[in-house]
Amino acid sequence: xxxxxxxxxxxxxxxxxxxxxxxxxxxxxKENQGLSRWNDVYDELxxxxxxxxxxxx
Amino acid sequence: MRIEEIQFKNFRKYVDTSIRFEKADNxxxxxxxxxxxxxxxxxxxMTWCLYNEEPKIKDKKEALPTLNTDVSNNSENSKExxxxxxxxxxxxxxxVYKRSDIYKIHSVNSKYYEDYGKREELIDQDFSVTEIIDNxxxxxxxEETCNEYVSSFIPESIKEFYFFDGEQLDNYFLSSSNxxxxxxxxxxxxxxxxxxxxxKQKEREFRNKGSSNEKSDDKLKELNDMIDTIESEKDRxxxxxxxxxxxxxxxxxxxxxxxxxxxxxxxEEKREKKETLKSNHEKIIKEREKxxxxxxxxxxxxxxxxxxxxxxxxLIQTKRGQEDFIYQIDEDILTDxxxxxxxKVCDRLLNDELIEYIKDKKAKLYLISPEExxxxxxxxxxxxxxxxxxxxxxxxxxxxxxxSTSNETIDTLEEEIQQAYNTVKVHENERTSINxxxxxxxxLPEKKSELDKLSDHIKDLESQKNKIEKEYDKLCIKExxxxxxxxxxxxxxxxxKVIEKxxxxxxxxxxxxxxxxxxxxxxxxxxxxxxxxxVKITDNYEVKLFDENNRPALSSASASEKELLALSFTxxxxxISGYESPLVVDTLLARxxxxxxxxxxxxxxxxxxxxxxxxxxxxxxxTKPVQDLFKAxxxxxxxxxxxxxxxxxTIKRV
Numbered sequence: 001x002x003x004x005x006x007x008x009x010x011x012x013x014x015x016x017x018x019x020x021x022x023x024x025x026x027x028x029x030k031e032n033q034g035l036s037r038w039n040d041v042y043d044e045l046x047x048x049x050x051x052x053x054x055x056x057x
Numbered sequence: 058m059r060i061e062e063i064q065f066k067n068f069r070k071y072v073d074t075s076i077r078f079e080k081a082d083n084x085x086x087x088x089x090x091x092x093x094x095x096x097x098x099x100x101x102x103m104t105w106c107l108y109n110e111e112p113k114i115k116d117k118k119e120a121l122p123t124l125n126t127d128v129s130n131n132s133e134n135s136k137e138x139x140x141x142x143x144x145x146x147x148x149x150x151x152x153v154y155k156r157s158d159i160y161k162i163h164s165v166n167s168k169y170y171e172d173y174g175k176r177e178e179l180i181d182q183d184f185s186v187t188e189i190i191d192n193x194x195x196x197x198x199x200e201e202t203c204n205e206y207v208s209s210f211i212p213e214s215i216k217e218f219y220f221f222d223g224e225q226l227d228n229y230f231l232s233s234s235n236x237x238x239x240x241x242x243x244x245x246x247x248x249x250x251x252x253x254x255x256x257k258q259k260e261r262e263f264r265n266k267g268s269s270n271e272k273s274d275d276k277l278k279e280l281n282d283m284i285d286t287i288e289s290e291k292d293r294x295x296x297x298x299x300x301x302x303x304x305x306x307x308x309x310x311x312x313x314x315x316x317x318x319x320x321x322x323x324x325e326e327k328r329e330k331k332e333t334l335k336s337n338h339e340k341i342i343k344e345r346e347k348x349x350x351x352x353x354x355x356x357x358x359x360x361x362x363x364x365x366x367x368x369x370x371x372l373i374q375t376k377r378g379q380e381d382f383i384y385q386i387d388e389d390i391l392t393d394x395x396x397x398x399x400x401k402v403c404d405r406l407l408n409d410e411l412i413e414y415i416k417d418k419k420a421k422l423y424l425i426s427p428e429e430x431x432x433x434x435x436x437x438x439x440x441x442x443x444x445x446x447x448x449x450x451x452x453x454x455x456x457x458x459x460x461s462t463s464n465e466t467i468d469t470l471e472e473e474i475q476q477a478y479n480t481v482k483v484h485e486n487e488r489t490s491i492n493x494x495x496x497x498x499x500x501l502p503e504k505k506s507e508l509d510k511l512s513d514h515i516k517d518l519e520s521q522k523n524k525i526e527k528e529y530d531k532l533c534i535k536e537x538x539x540x541x542x543x544x545x546x547x548x549x550x551x552x553x554k555v556i557e558k559x560x561x562x563x564x565x566x567x568x569x570x571x572x573x574x575x576x577x578x579x580x581x582x583x584x585x586x587x588x589x590x591x592v593k594i595t596d597n598y599e600v601k602l603f604d605e606n607n608r609p610a611l612s613s614a615s616a617s618e619k620e621l622l623a624l625s626f627t628x629x630x631x632x633i634s635g636y637e638s639p640l641v642v643d644t645l646l647a648r649x650x651x652x653x654x655x656x657x658x659x660x661x662x663x664x665x666x667x668x669x670x671x672x673x674x675x676x677x678x679x680t681k682p683v684q685d686l687f688k689a690x691x692x693x694x695x696x697x698x699x700x701x702x703x704x705x706x707t708i709k710r711v
Binding site: 003004006007010011014015016017019020023024027028031032038039042043046047049050051052 | 243244540
């Protein structure tokens, strides 16, 4: 198995939360492709995958 | 993937030549040339083609142009090209990497020639990749795409593992941090590092955004300070851990090289103590000798008389035994006195009591002669004198004993002191190393303890941080608009935990995989089953070799053993990289000789069953046993042949 796939699978396996797993998958794919505007990409993905708990108090 | 052919055109000494590598039972190709003929140029040509680099040229400004000088001097064209093409085959398909330097050729009458003293002027460089699939060619000139093709063959970041330089072997095992970086590149850990760094930044950003009042501001400050403290302590822990590991490794090396050589400082301390002890015994001897002298002077008449006393006592006993003494006392007086109940001396009447008294005395009476009486009187004196002289003799014996014991002790101490001197002298030139070893043996346990304490301290701090964070979140949650920021922060935090775990797992797994592969390959190649027991790769990618008693043995390994270990490690990197590209090895055998050289050559043959190997050898390395071995295994040989003018080379298959 090549190294990139190994990391990809390991990120999913070690995430207890499916949402976190999806987020990390997405970030890893972007990083693998090479990021020139990383801050914007990270903001977008964090916005997409963060889950607000409105009942929290 | 394998190199099928290399074509040279006007590239330095390689004017118009090519080399084709055909695959047989093995895929090993020996290119033989002496120093200065063109071996280095050949190697540089390959890396120049792929990466535009000629690593063997230290200073490009001092080097000749890539264009062959004869060509540039004699050309009648306005342009010339120096190029190298690498033709790679991959499961029936072909990829051609071609790099060209394009030169404008000025006339000898030109201003350029007048200014620079040369005709050639580099005006452009071209790099292309041609894909040949089912005999259909597709030329790619886009730089990014071409570089991707190069990376799919041998990525530049790991090229040192594919273009192996046997002359750099001494540095090979020293450049562990370089190896670690390259392994991290191969295993994509650098991507995880990047993700970690960026997520930490985002997390901090969201953390700082959440606060909206003074209370939460204070709590945020407390939290940020705590996080900074933890980061700083973790950095310190990493540095101390690295320093500890480096020192441990240094100690291992020293233990191997010094073996059982004792601590010279401790030896010298012991020697000094023994010298003090020896002095003390010498003092004791002096004192005893004085006491003995005093004893002899004071009591010698008694000591000398002792013999006479003993003789006298013997005589008395003998005389007694022989009943030589004449007895004068008349016993009858007492008998008559008892019978007549009156004393025969004073005529007094004796009562019963007196009679019993006389009877009692008569029973105890023994005859004694005047001589014996005198002797009896002196008997006691004799006995006393004997006791006294015995006492003095005992004292004399004791003193002599003490002197003898001290002398024996001094002899032993002198021997031990001399031994200590000799040991120190023999190992004097290793004193620095020995002191270093002793210092490390002393401080390493303390350092370990320091690390453990720091580790525990960090755990405490993290616990405190979690508490502060919870308090901060409680304060932030009071503002609904902060919920979004909190959610983003938590996503970053959870992701960071996962990344840390994955990174550690991948690092461990990669290192373990390289270790297992290196070990397996090394023991397969070395053919010496008992000399070594283990190969380990440390966390910072230092290669360690252990002997049959599990002691570090890399420093004492032979050159060929190190070659085989480096080769095994390189092949292990190949296997984790996923790139099954050829291995190009320069001057592998120069540092070995005899049987060891043949072993390394056989090792390469073994590897070449599954991997293409191009072996560049000097004439001196290519000894008869190696030649015979290669010939027996149908290894194809090539010679680099210089022309008479020494300006160009051809490659001839032998």
